[in-house]
Amino acid sequence: MRSFVLAVGLIVPGFTSSLAAQGSFPPAYPLDVWKDKEFTARFLGNYGQVADVEPKITDDERTVLTQFQDLMAAGKKDEAAMALKQAIQPDGKGSGIFEFTLAQVAVERNALPAAAGLYKAAILKYKDFRRAWRALGYVLHQTQDYPGAVKSLSTAIRLGDNDPVTYGLYGHALLSGKKPVAAEQAFRMALMFEPDKNDWRMGLIGALVEQSKFAEVVALYDEMIRDQPENTDLVQRQAMVLVTMDETKRASENLEILARAGKLKGKDLRLLGDVYMRDAQAALAFHAWKRAYETEEPRDNAAALKEAELLSSADARPEAREFIRTIRDTAKDSLAAPQKEQLLKLESRIALAEGKNDEAAAIMEKIVEANPLDGQALLLLGDHYLASSAREKAAGFFDRASKLSDKDTQSKAFQRLGRLLLEEQKFSDALLRFKSAYAAKPSAQLQKYVVDLEKHLQKKGK
Numbered sequence: 001m002r003s004f005v006l007a008v009g010l011i012v013p014g015f016t017s018s019l020a021a022q023g024s025f026p027p028a029y030p031l032d033v034w035k036d037k038e039f040t041a042r043f044l045g046n047y048g049q050v051a052d053v054e055p056k057i058t059d060d061e062r063t064v065l066t067q068f069q070d071l072m073a074a075g076k077k078d079e080a081a082m083a084l085k086q087a088i089q090p091d092g093k094g095s096g097i098f099e100f101t102l103a104q105v106a107v108e109r110n111a112l113p114a115a116a117g118l119y120k121a122a123i124l125k126y127k128d129f130r131r132a133w134r135a136l137g138y139v140l141h142q143t144q145d146y147p148g149a150v151k152s153l154s155t156a157i158r159l160g161d162n163d164p165v166t167y168g169l170y171g172h173a174l175l176s177g178k179k180p181v182a183a184e185q186a187f188r189m190a191l192m193f194e195p196d197k198n199d200w201r202m203g204l205i206g207a208l209v210e211q212s213k214f215a216e217v218v219a220l221y222d223e224m225i226r227d228q229p230e231n232t233d234l235v236q237r238q239a240m241v242l243v244t245m246d247e248t249k250r251a252s253e254n255l256e257i258l259a260r261a262g263k264l265k266g267k268d269l270r271l272l273g274d275v276y277m278r279d280a281q282a283a284l285a286f287h288a289w290k291r292a293y294e295t296e297e298p299r300d301n302a303a304a305l306k307e308a309e310l311l312s313s314a315d316a317r318p319e320a321r322e323f324i325r326t327i328r329d330t331a332k333d334s335l336a337a338p339q340k341e342q343l344l345k346l347e348s349r350i351a352l353a354e355g356k357n358d359e360a361a362a363i364m365e366k367i368v369e370a371n372p373l374d375g376q377a378l379l380l381l382g383d384h385y386l387a388s389s390a391r392e393k394a395a396g397f398f399d400r401a402s403k404l405s406d407k408d409t410q411s412k413a414f415q416r417l418g419r420l421l422l423e424e425q426k427f428s429d430a431l432l433r434f435k436s437a438y439a440a441k442p443s444a445q446l447q448k449y450v451v452d453l454e455k456h457l458q459k460k461g462k
Contacts, residue, residue: 053130053159055095061087068101081105096125100132107139115139130159134166141169149173164193168200175203180210196227214245232263236271248279259288266296270303282316290326301331305342317350341367341374348380357384375401375409382416395420402436411441427457 057065064087071080084098103118119136123129137152153170171186187204194200201224208217221238228234235254242251255272258264264272273288289307293299304327311320324343328335335343344367351360361384367377382397398420401413418433431453438446 053128055097055126055129057095057097061095061097064098065101077105094125096122096129096132099125100129100135103132103135107135112139112143116143128159130156130161133159134161134163137166137173138169141173144176146173146176150177162193164190164197164200167193168197168203171200171203171207175207175210178210180207183207184211198224209241214241217241218245232258232268236264236268239271239275243275243278248275251275252279252281252284259291266292268292269295270300270307273307277310277314280314282311282314283319286311286316286319286323290323293326294330299331299334301327301335301339304331305339305346308343308346312346312350312353315353317354320346320350337370341371345377348377352380352384357387360384372400373404375404375406375413378404379409379412379416382413386416386420391420407440411437411446414440415446427453427460431457 064083067083068080071077071083081102084102088094088098099118099122103115103122106112106115106118116136116139119132119139122132123136126132133152134156137149137156140146140152141149149169150173153166153173156166157170167186167190171183171190174180174183174186184204184207187200187207190197190200191204201220205217205220208214208220218238218241221234221241225231225234225238235258239251239254242248242254252272252275255264255268255275259269259272269288269292273285273292276282276285276288285307289304293304304323308320308323308327311317311323324347328343331339344363348360348363348367351357351363361381364377364381364384367374368381371377378397378401382394382401384394385391385397386394395417398413398416401409402417404410404413414433414437418430418437421427421430421433431450434446434450434453438450
C-alpha cells in the first residue's frame with residue numbers, strides 16, 4: 001500500500017512564490033508615482049510623525065529630499081540617487097533617511113543585497129527605525145535569509161508594526177526555521193487583518209500540519225472550499241489530511257463527488273483509489289485506478305502495475321485480471337519488456353491462487369521463453385511440475401535456476417534439488433546440494449541442516 005506522507009510543501013504548495021507575486025515585497029516606488037503631489041507630500045513629510053519609531057529629519061535633509069523628488073519626477077533616477085549618496089554623512093551622523101530612501105531605490109532595481117545593506121545602515125543611525133526594520137525583514141525574506149528575516153520582522157512588530165504582511169512573512173520565516181508554534185500565532189495575527197488572504201491561510205495550514213493539528217487543518221480547508229468551490233486542489237489536499245486522520249470515508253466522499261462531476265483525472269483519481277484501498281474497498285479502488293489510467297497523459301505504467309499487484313494481494317483477483325487486460329490493451333507498445341514480464345508473472349500468481357495450475361504453468365513457460373535467465377519463473381515452473389508429479393521435469397528447471405548468477409536463486413534451487421534427492425534417499429548427493437545452497441547464501445538454518453545430514457550419514461556408515 002502506498003504510504004501517505006504529509007509535508008508542508010505538499011499541503012501548502014507555492015507559498016513563497018505566491019507571496020512574492022501578491023505584493024509581499026517592500027513597495028518599490030514606480031516612476032510615475034513621483035509625479036503624484038499627494039504621494040510627494042506623504043513621502044517628504046511623514047518621517048517625523050511617529051516620534052518613537054521614525055528618525056526626525058532636519059531642514060537640510062528635507063531640502064535634499066526635495067531635490068531628490070524633483071530629479072525622480074524628471075526621470076533622472078541616477079542623478080537623484082547620486083544626490084542622496086553625496087549627502088550621506090559618515091561616522092553615524094544624520095537621521096538615516098537618505099540610506100533608507102536609497103534602499104527603496106535599490107529595491108526598485110532588484111538590487112536586494114545592496115538594499116539590505118542600506119537598510120542596516122539606516123538602522124545603525126536610528127535603532128528604532130520601524131519602517132527600516134520592516135523593509136529589511138521583507139528583503140531578507142525575499143532572499144531566503146529566514147533567520148535574519150525573523151530578527152528584523154520581530155523587531156518591527158515589537159516597535160508597533162501591525163501590518164498583516166509583516167505578520168504573514170514573519171510566520172513564514174518562523175515556519176521555514178522549524179518553529180511552527182510561533183508561526184501559527186503569526187499567521188493568526190495576519191488573518192485577523194486579512195481573513196480571506198490565501199497566503200496566510202495556507203501558511204497557517206502549514207504550521208498546523210507541522211504540529212499534527214489535523215482537525216484544525218480540515219476546518220480551515222472547509223472554510224477555503226466554501227470560498228473557492230471551484231478549486232479542486234483544495235478538496236484533494238483536504239482528503240489527504242482526512243486519510244492521515246483515518247477518516248477515509250469522508251475523504252473518499254469528497255473525492256468521489258469531484259470524480260462524478262468529471263473534475264478528477266489522473267493523479268487525483270489515483271488518490272481516490274488509494275483511499276478506497278486503505279479502507280479495504282478493493283472493487284471501488286479498482287474502478288478509480290482504472291479511470292485514472294485511462295484518462296492520464298502520459299500513462300503511468302509503473303503505477304498501474306503496482307496497483308494491479310495490490311488488487312491481487314487483496315484477493316480481488318477478478319478486478320486484478322480486468323486491470324491487467326486494461327493495462328495491456330491501453331499501453332500497447334509503451335510497456336517496457338520488464339513490465340510485460342511483470343504482467344505475466346502477476347497473471348501466473350493469480351492463476352495459481354485460483355487453482356488453475358496448468359494456466360499458470362503456460363504463462364510461466366512464456367516468461368522463461370522470453371527470458372531464460374528469470375530465476376523466479378524457473379523456480380515456479382519447477383514447483384508446478386513437482387506438484388504435478390513430473391519430478392524429472394521439475395529437477396530440470398531447478399538445475400537451470402542453480403546455474404544463474406543470483407545467489408538467492410542459486411540457494412533456493414539447490415535446496416529444492418536437495419529435497420528431491422532426499423525423497424529418493426540419495427543422502428550423499430542431497431548433502432552436496434545443501435552445502436552448495438549454504439555456500440551461495442549462508443544461513444543458520446541451512447548450516448544446521450547440513451550438520452544434521454552429515455551426522456545421519458555418519459551413523460548410517462557405522
